[in-house]
Amino acid sequence: xxxxxxxxxxxxxxxxxxxxxxxxxxxxxxxxxxxxxxxxxxxxxxxxxxxxxxxxxxxxxxxxxxxxxxxxxxxxxxxxxxxxxxxxxxxxxxxxxxxxxxxxxxxxxxxxxxxxxxxxxxxxxxxxxxxxxxxxxxxxxxxxxxxxxxxxxxxxxxxxxx
Amino acid sequence: xxxxxxxxxxxxxxxxxxxxxxxxxxxxxxxxxxxxxxxxxxxxxxxxxxxxxxxxxxxxxxxxxxxxxxxxxxxxxxxxxxxxxxxxxxxxxxxxxxxxxxxxxxxxxxxxxxxxxxxxxxxxxxxxxxxxxxxxxxxxxxxxxxxxxxxxxxxxxxxxxx
Numbered sequence: 001x002x003x004x005x006x007x008x009x010x011x012x013x014x015x016x017x018x019x020x021x022x023x024x025x026x027x028x029x030x031x032x033x034x035x036x037x038x039x040x041x042x043x044x045x046x047x048x049x050x051x052x053x054x055x056x057x058x059x060x061x062x063x064x065x066x067x068x069x070x071x072x073x074x075x076x077x078x079x080x081x082x083x084x085x086x087x088x089x090x091x092x093x094x095x096x097x098x099x100x101x102x103x104x105x106x107x108x109x110x111x112x113x114x115x116x117x118x119x120x121x122x123x124x125x126x127x128x129x130x131x132x133x134x135x136x137x138x139x140x141x142x143x144x145x146x147x148x149x150x151x152x153x154x155x156x157x158x159x160x161x162x
Numbered sequence: 163x164x165x166x167x168x169x170x171x172x173x174x175x176x177x178x179x180x181x182x183x184x185x186x187x188x189x190x191x192x193x194x195x196x197x198x199x200x201x202x203x204x205x206x207x208x209x210x211x212x213x214x215x216x217x218x219x220x221x222x223x224x225x226x227x228x229x230x231x232x233x234x235x236x237x238x239x240x241x242x243x244x245x246x247x248x249x250x251x252x253x254x255x256x257x258x259x260x261x262x263x264x265x266x267x268x269x270x271x272x273x274x275x276x277x278x279x280x281x282x283x284x285x286x287x288x289x290x291x292x293x294x295x296x297x298x299x300x301x302x303x304x305x306x307x308x309x310x311x312x313x314x315x316x317x318x319x320x321x322x323x324x
Contacts (some may be wrong), residue, residue, distance in 0.1 A: 042251040042261050049252055069241055079231055079244045086248025089204040090211055099204050 002028070002155065004061035004097075005147030008084045011035060011065065013048050014139025017059045017162070018147045023155075025148065027130040028059060030140035049087040056095045065093040065150035067142065068103045091135050102149045107142075109155075110149035163316065164190070166223035166259075167309030168214075168247045169301050173197060175210050179221045180292065180309045187310065189292040190221060192302035198288075203245070204217040213250040216259045225298075229304065230265045240258025243289035262291045272311035 007014035012035075017028040019024040033051040034046040048134060056064075066088060069078050092099040111125050123141045127134070129148060169176035174197075195213045197206040218226075230252060232239050250282040254261040267277040273287050285303045290298070290312060298306060 033170035042255045045248055045252050046255040075237065075240075078237075078241060082241045082244030083251065086207055086245035087252045089245065090249045090252065093204045093208040129177050 001063070001151065002059065003150050004056065004059060004064045005143040005150065006064060006066045006069065007087055007142035007146060008088050009139060010039060010041075010044060010080045010084050011047075012139045013052070013084065013088070014141070014143035015052070015055055015060060015139070016140055016144030016147050017034070017055075017134070018144060020057040020151050025130055025151065027132060027144070030136050031055075032099055032137060032139050041080075041127040041161045044048055045083060049091050050085055052088060052091045053095060056091065056097065061097060063098045063100060064088075065094075065100045065102060065146045065149060066092075067103045067107065067146045070104050073118065076115045100150055100153075102153070103145055106153075109160050110152040111145045163313065164221065164223045165309040165312050166218065166221060166226045167305040167307065167312065168226060168250055169304035169308060170205060170229065170243055170250050171301060172203075172210075172246050173199060173240045173295070174301045175214070175246065175250070176299070176303070176305035176309070177214070177217055178302055178306030178309050179217075180224060180299070180306060180313070181319075182313050184185045187292055189294060189306070189315065191261045192306055193217075194300050194301050195240040200228045203242075207245060209250045210246055210318060211253050215257060218253065218259065223259060224259045225262060226250075227259075227262045227264060227308045228254075229269065230309050231265050232303060242278060262312055262315075264308055267316045268315075269307050269311040 005016040007131045013033040016030040019026045019028055021067055035047045039061055109115045112121050113146040122145050123135050126141045126144045164181045167178040169299045171313045175195040181188045185244040207284045231243055271277045274283050284307050285297050288306045
């Protein structure tokens, strides 16, 4: 199963592609979609949508796992983020792939085993779990974490079924 | 100038098309994009995007005027709405038309002349200004109000320039 994890952001949207093979996690790629901060907001949404579509085309994931919004954060920032998430979810549907959404708590729980883990702990765990040569840039690392979270959830569900 | 006003909503997205000719407002069309409440959220975003694209194609507006989010409302509802706004703004950019955004306060001010006007006052004023045979459905009426607001702002700017 190949999963594309997404950490949405209006300035940088992180993405990470991983694959599960025989119960092992393989890192395929990670990166960030940077938008032009001088462009107006609708144009930036377009940029995120178009660039993400290319990532989907390049890596052909079966699932897109997207980080959910943390409600307690600044209201204006959360609303901006929600606009980005809107076009990201649309991109998944237009690309014909399934979408799963996970809260920051679920992601930390799955990756570090502790829902209140810090950003750096998550980054280090992602590096270890995926055997990365170095710690990935923060948005890309968060995106890889969502992808790992999806694979863990999927495994657990399969076990419960079996 | 032909303007497409939009009142975004995850259940119903209202739209209204008006035209200004020789300083007179002409009503062209209004309606609502209803999404299937049983469908999952990404699918509903797709439905809004696709249906809105058809509206743009049918009426060829030069500008899309979109109602901004009222920050004080329920946080979860505001975030849902922001996802819809994301795909609506994307639809405008993909259709090659300009987007303008107006707050509820600006819209009421422009239509009723009073920023704290009630919903019904706005509906009645929209009916009067556009010579509608009857009061439009609430979401469509709100969308017409945004379009009227855009034309008023545009006129004011032109006068200031002239």
